Amino acid sequence: MTIRRLIAPTRAEIAALADVFDRYREHYGEQPGPTGAAAWLAANIATGRLDAFVAEVDGGIVGFATVAPVPASLRLAQFWQIRDLYVSPGHRRQGIARALLEAVRGAASAAGAERLSLLTEADNEAALRLYAAGGYEVVDRYRSLTLPLSQRP
Numbered sequence: 525m526t527i528r529r530l531i532a533p534t535r536a537e538i539a540a541l542a543d544v545f546d547r548y549r550e551h552y553g554e555q556p557g558p559t560g561a562a563a564w565l566a567a568n569i570a571t572g573r574l575d576a577f578v579a580e581v582d583g584g585i586v587g588f589a590t591v592a593p594v595p596a597s598l599r600l601a602q603f604w605q606i607r608d609l610y611v612s613p614g615h616r617r618q619g620i621a622r623a624l625l626e627a628v629r630g631a632a633s634a635a636g637a638e639r640l641s642l643l644t645e646a647d648n649e650a651a652l653r654l655y656a657a658g659g660y661e662v663v664d665r666y667r668s669l670t671l672p673l674s675q676r677p
Contacts, residue, residue: 588609
């Protein structure tokens with residue numbers, strides 16, 4: 525297994541990531557859309573709004589983490605938010621998610637980020653155990669709020 529950050533990814537790298545990314549989206553109930561996923565990933569990575577780290581086994585992508593740099597206004601700095609973390613079902617429980625988190629942590633530290641943050645569902649016990657083992661702590665003093673701006677079918 526190798527972990528690497530996609531820097532100026534090729535079309536083939538975006539297509540390979542989009543294939544796994546689309547399975548991740550389907551896992552959460554979204555309709556398949558590999559072409560749209562590839563376009564979305566390419567646009568967000570190219571503009572720097574998103575970084576992608578991939579886990580590869582035998583030359584194929586089996587997992588990924590996406591990260592967004594976020595301005596930390598109070599500290600006049602920046603933090604990184606892990607937006608997505610996914611490992612294909614056949615490759616789980618092999619340390620891949622942990623390796624992706626460590627790669628993100630190293631890159632965030634090297635970039636001078638103040639902290640890493642992430643969100644997950646309150647009932648996602650496997651993810652919560654993984655994050656706790658990596659040193660992540662639940663922050664109870666904040667509440668996540670959402671205001672929908674569009675109606676989705």
